Amino acid sequence: MKKNIYQELTNEDLIKKKNTFKGVLIGFGIVFLLGIVTFIVLIAMKGAKDIPFAAFIPFIVMPATFVPLMINLGLINNEIKERNL
Structure with missing residues (x-):
């Protein structure tokens, strides 16, 4: 299984x-x-x-941009959640 790249980040960087990512998803959603x-x-x-x-x-491609963002x-x-932040 692949290693989670977010385990190496500090708490501040993670937040x-x-x-x-939340802002980008909201922006893409509005557009x-x-x-x-x-x-x-x-x-x-x-x-x-x-x-x-x-x-x-564009309507066919747009969901393809949402999926990786939502996965990340x-x-x-x-x-x-694992770090209880």
């Missing part, structure tokens, strides 16, 4: 990384939601026929 709302408005205005498939690519945030939270 700082947690806050950074993703704004994109979905914009996309729905465009579909309502133009119709689904006139929108090319390439417009769907989970590892950080587990390490924080």
Whole structure:
């Protein structure tokens, strides 16, 4: 099994990384939601026929960016729980 890279960090660095990952996830989430709302408005205005498939690519790729961030945030939270911080 792979070694947890967060075991080597100090308590302050661990909390700082947690806050950074949380902020990035919140930022990506807001951008993703704004994109979905914009996309729905465009579909309502133009119709689904006139929108090319390439417009769907960001919505296909975005979950792929969320998964590694959530995995790392989970590892950080587990390490924080182990240290009782």
